[in-house]
Amino acid sequence: MEHVSFLPLSRFAVCGGTHGNEMSGVYMVREMQRQKADRTGSVSVTSVLSNPPAVDACRRYMETDLNRCFTDALLSGPTTDDTPYELRRGRELNAQLGPKGSREAVDLLCDIHNTTANMAVCLIFYSFDWIALHIYKYIQSKMTSAPVRALCLNEPPSEAYSLESVGKHGIAIEVGPQPTGVVRADIFNMVKEAVDLTIEWLQKFNSGSTFEGGEVEAYTPVGSVDYPRDPTTGEITAAIHPQLQDNDFKVLRPGDPVFQLFSGETVKHEGDDLYPLFVNECAYYEKKVAFKLTKKITVTLPSVGVKKD
């Protein structure tokens, strides 16, 4: 069976408050800084509050979504007086934790997010990163407090737009449901458990453990669906149907209800059997997404271990 070796993963960064109103990450980073956590065994830990003014204002962002600022093109653009705050901040974070794609970048970057959707713990990463997938496998096997799933995004590194792509390996830890501006203890405890298990995995990895390969289930994006809207005004004319609401990761079949118009009629899913995610995520109303659609895949992982020389 295939085995892949990696250099030690000794530099770990945890980011929170990339969206200033997603509170688990804000309080996680504040607590890590209060405890002055900077090293656990072989792993040095950096904690960063990504978007301080948005955190202070308890808003998702000040001028533009920070978590869309990390494509190669946006990172390398010119900085002028007109550059929006988040673009400038993205470049600062890239200098501090990256640069993206270079040898100086942190080995693993975990960015903590919350969603109003009922997604429990969802780890998000780009393409088939064996390290990220093994950490997912490990967390899923150890966490009993909530389901753990993985969303594998398709973009190539240059087009990867989110903060975790700055690290050599990156995982966004998305936990919900939690309203914006609220910190729920049960959700915080899940985030803490996921971060602690990640650090535990890194230490085991660095100390020479081999993590066996195998099969894991994951989801990959296929598309998204907007709300029904009034053709003249663009205003939303329906709510997510009660049978879809809170049923992230439950298969949608043709004919299943997806929207309930305010006038009472039902709109149904057409097309293939797919898995909905980010169902009724509040930040996506402005992005014209009522829910995202994914397909379920099985990924075969090689075993991994640290390079021994």
Add this chain to the structure above:
Amino acid sequence: MSSYGSSVRVAEASRVAIFGGTHGNEMSGVTLVNLWVKNSAEIQRKRVETKPFITNPKAVEKCSRYVDTDLNRAFTPENLRYTRHTAGNVSAPAGDELPYEVQRAQEINRIFGPKGSPEAYDVVFDLHNTTSNMGCTLILESSKDHFNLQMMNYIKKAIAPASCLVLLNEHPLLKYSTSRSVAKHPVGLEVGPQPQGVLRSNIFEAMRVILKHALDFIELFNEGMEFPTCTVEVFRVLDRIDYPRDANGNIIAMVHPNLQDCDWEPLNPGDPMFQSFDGKTIRYQGLGTVFPTFINEAAYYEKQQAFVTTRREALVASAIRKV
């Protein structure tokens, strides 16, 4: 209002308003009122003029709770009285411009008030959502408003076995000047849990049904129906409990998992109340059992409120009939 004989006589409730968007990110009310502004057929009743109204359009536009200051705290006598000629102790930002919500409060008071006068609207329903697990809650501002008590009793019976509880906030220090307070009979309608900026179908439909029953009550009342005396269970606000904070005012603990989502359930001395970020439990130290609500409401972090405590009371509503 005569209280001799068997019924209290109350004036016909001919002018009614439904306020949405008092907080611009509480989506059920925004959506319902926008629907009814376009087509008000659903809210028409004989002998009642019902006006749907967006109270804070700029906040709705931004999908934020408010622009300058909380509209639902802005209807104080000082704010409503303030003009350039009576500067008093209201401070206006540079340029002599009042905060947007204070201007709105004055405008709303002109249209639906003046607050406390005979010209004021009879009933105003103010639609709100909360991130707390409060279910359907009617908010009462006076234990002596027999019309409102009778309406709330009617609504509770109409939606049974589904639940609709009554929160009474008459506390001299904790009560506040709401937008609905311009009316003779102010009714707050709070439905949760729903995140800010999100529209949940079940929450939206629940609010819609409650308003239907409320308007049915008003129609029956205006037609001359007498409502016999009844007892209404209410939860009376006692106190407000803040999060534990450090010397810099930062929150150092979260609502405990055992208390989270347990609105209206008894909280006994010794029960877990908060969990610090490093995992320790902080327990409720009160003298007796209370019934907490507004547990972990997003908007109340800045108002120093993790939850409010209440006690259960049975209020007797006099029989009422229209004048």
